[in-house]
Amino acid sequence: MQTVFAIEHHAVTPTHADVLGIVSMIVWTLVLIVCIKYLVLVMRADNAGEGGILALMALVRRLLENRARTTAVAxxxxxVGASLFYGDSMITPAISVMSAIEGLAVIDPTLAEAVLPASVVILTVLFAIQRNGTGIIGKAFGPVMTAWFLALAALGLPWIIRHPVILAALSPHWAVLFALDRPWMAFVAMGAVVLTITGAEALYADMGHVGARPIRIAWFGLVGPSLVLNYLGQGAMLLIHPDWVDNPFFRMAPxxxxxxxxxxxxxxxxxxSQAVISGTFSMSHQASRLGLMPRLSIRHTSKQEGGQIYIPEVNWxxxxxxxILIAIFQSSAHLATAYGLAVTGTLLLTTTLFLVLAHDAWRWPTWAVVLIGVVIGGLELVIFxxxxxxxxxGxxxxxxxxxxxxxxxxxxxxGTExxxxxxxxxxxxxxDFLDWVARENPRRVPGLAIYPHPDRVTTxxxxxxxxxFNHVLHERNVIVSIVDEDVPHIRHKDRVQVTDLGNPDDGIAYVECHVGFTDSQDVPKALALACDKIPELQVDMAQAVYFMSVAEVKRGDPADPDSPASRNRMSPWRKAVYIALSRNQADRVKVFRTPKTRSVVMGEVVEI
Structure with a gap:
């Protein structure tokens, strides 16, 4: 509300028609995008319980895998949607914390100078404690947010009682009248109205943590009504005190x-802010497991909750x-000018993917898909x-x-391809390698060797x-592949698949462990699930040696016809980016959770 009435030197003024028009726009934006789009429609599109744009993308690609063009578009x-999320994830903590601390200036204008350092201190502490997990903040989540939304309702209700005419804003015709009377200003105002729905995508993304039903109960039972009461209360207050547009939220309180x-x-x-940070960790984890990012240093911070992770690279x-954003903009009002573009882009992309899913996979009637696209997609396009x-x-x-x-x-x-x-x-x-082993019968040494490897096609x-180099082969050898599936989670009893390599006496076995993109890639645990199925594993696993295959990537000479670089079509600067990412990705030993004292890294140079 503060932002919308500050647009272009108060071009939107706190008159009766403007206030009712703005509040009506806010209320119906919440109804159409949050209530109908996300809670009623999009949250039906869960990928084995997981939500978010990457989970939706994986669901579309899995259900429509026979349509190459559709899966490529998805x-x-x-x-694009995941990338835009990263843009928002940097702005949200800054604008959220600063807007709260700025309430001090309502008490004493001289305290405005403390907003910047206080915000930096709070955010520094918040990011510093991420390595310890979110358990402490998580325990406070329910009580604090309940108190927050009850406070929102309590602030708005007295002003509504004092000036009940604001209830007329519940009718969408006030938003329509405002748009018809002042179309350009209504269009510009939508750039501020978007601030009311910036967390909508998080409702969908958090499905994997709490489920759809609790989210719907929380929204319709507490959050939604509290927000509407507060916005109506701010509108009623501005009709009584038009000069309180400088900070209408904190002005509502005695x-x-x-x-x-x-x-x-x-x-x-x-x-x-914690929710956004955790969401960024989850998004990065999914992206890495879907082959869109390098291996990341995933640290599980809870033995009870598998979704609680910490990624140091992403955190810092x-x-x-x-x-940097706080230093550049220095106030929530200035940050608001940079906010909204990325989140509205994500909203549009989520709608597009959902409509593709509903029409092509679920076979919804065309008229229903078109109606949703015109009403909800049209509104999001206007906001975007x-x-x-x-x-x-900004x-x-x-x-x-x-x-x-x-x-x-x-x-x-x-580059990975x-x-x-x-x-x-x-x-x-x-x-060919197995045939050579059977034919040449190389020298054997006692012990169990385990070779993590992407597939069973190559050696x-x-x-x-x-x-x-060592001219020996262990008596027992197991090739294990961690296969990432386009689903969030696979049950332990369904993960392991043992494949016969042809000769049961060569001492070489193959294990596939299928995992979802929220599951661990723990190789020792995967082998523990296969112990009863493979004779090679009927030994003391504590004595096994893990051999990691590593390809050191270097840029070749594209002018050399014998160099792989001559057939790999990628611009030099992108090759340099890929090589830098490859060299700085997480250690395989940490990713596969193999014992450091019994892990050996071997490989060779690969040119691109």
Whole structure:
């Protein structure tokens, strides 16, 4: 409300028609996008219980896998949507915490100077404690957010009682009249109205943590009504006190309640920021497991909750971005000019993917898909277009962040495909290797050797090099593949699949462990699930040695016709980006959770 009435030097004025028009726009934006789109429609599209745009993308690709063009489009939309999420994830903690602390200036204008340092201190502590897990903040989540939303309702209700004419804003015709009377100003105002729905995508993304039913109960039972009461209350207050547009939210509270309200608001925004940070960890984890990012250092911070993870690289990149934004904009009002473009882009992409799913996979009637696209997609398109006006004043920042994320994801995906081809050529077919073992009968040494490897088509580099350099083969050998599926979770009893390699007496077995993109890639645990199925594992697993196959990627000479670089089509700068990402990705030993003291890394150079 503060932002919308500050547009272009108060071009939207707190008159009767303007206030009712703005409040009506806010209420019906919440109804159409949050209530109908997300809670009624999109949350039906769960990928084995998991939500979010990457989970939706994976669901579309799995259900429509026989349609190459559709799956390619879904992949592109998923990459763009996830990349835009990163742009928002840097702005949200900064704007949330700063807007709460700015309530101090309502108490004493001289305290405005404390907003910036206080925000930096709070955010620094928040990011610093991420390594310890979210358990402490999680325990406070329910009570604090309940108190927050009850406070929102309690602030708005007295003003509605004092000026009940504001209830007329519940009718959508006030929004329509405002748009018809002042179309340009209504269009510009939508760039501020978007601030009321910035967390909508998180409702969908959090499905995997709590489920759809609790989210719907929380929204319709507490959150939605509290928000509507508060916005109506702000509107009623502005009709009575038009000069209170400088900070209408904190103006609603009596003077004695301002400090407690600032405290509750600060706690609520810390939790909201935590949700965004956790969402960024989850999004990055999914992207890595779907082959869109390098391996990341995933640390599970809870033995009870598998979804509670910490990714140090993502945490500190996010923190650095938040500090830079605070230093540049220095107030929530200025940050609001940069906010909204990325989130509305994600809203549109989610709607597009959902409509593709509903029409092509669920076979919804065309008229229903078109109706949803026109009403909800049309509203989101208007909001997105309105936010394009913010590009010059700071809206370019989340776009630049998103463009960087898109570049990383597409470069990693394409570079990985090239490395896979070159590596497969160096490894050679596994069948040929097994024939050679049967024919040559190389010298054996006691023990169990385990070779993590992507598939059973080619021979692990470490297995070849172990024979090449040490001239021996272990008595028992197990090739294990961790196969990432486009689903969030696979039950333990369904994960392991043992494949016969042809000769039961050669001492070489093959195990496939299928995992979802929220499951661990723990190789020892995967082998523990297969112990009863493979004779090679009927030994003391504590004595097993793990051989990691590593391909060191280097850029070749494209002018050399014998170099792989001559056939790998990728611009030099993107090859440099891929090589840098490859060299800085997480250690395989940590990712596969193999014992450090019994892990050996072997491989060779691969040129691209």
């Amino acid at each position: 992949l592109t939309l998923g990459i 003077s004695w309640a301002t400090i407690p309200l600032v405290a509750v608001a600060t706690l609520a925004t810390i939790i909201a 990149i996010l923190f650095s971005g938040v500090l 277009t309105a936010n394009l006006l913010k590009i010059v004043s 809206g370019w920042i989340p776009l630049v962040i998103g463009a960087g994320a898109i570049t990383i994801m597409t470069t990693w995906r394409k 090239m490395v896979f081809r070159e590596r497969a050529a160096a490894e050679g077919p596994l069948e 692990p580099l470490a297995l070849r090099n172990n024979l090449r």
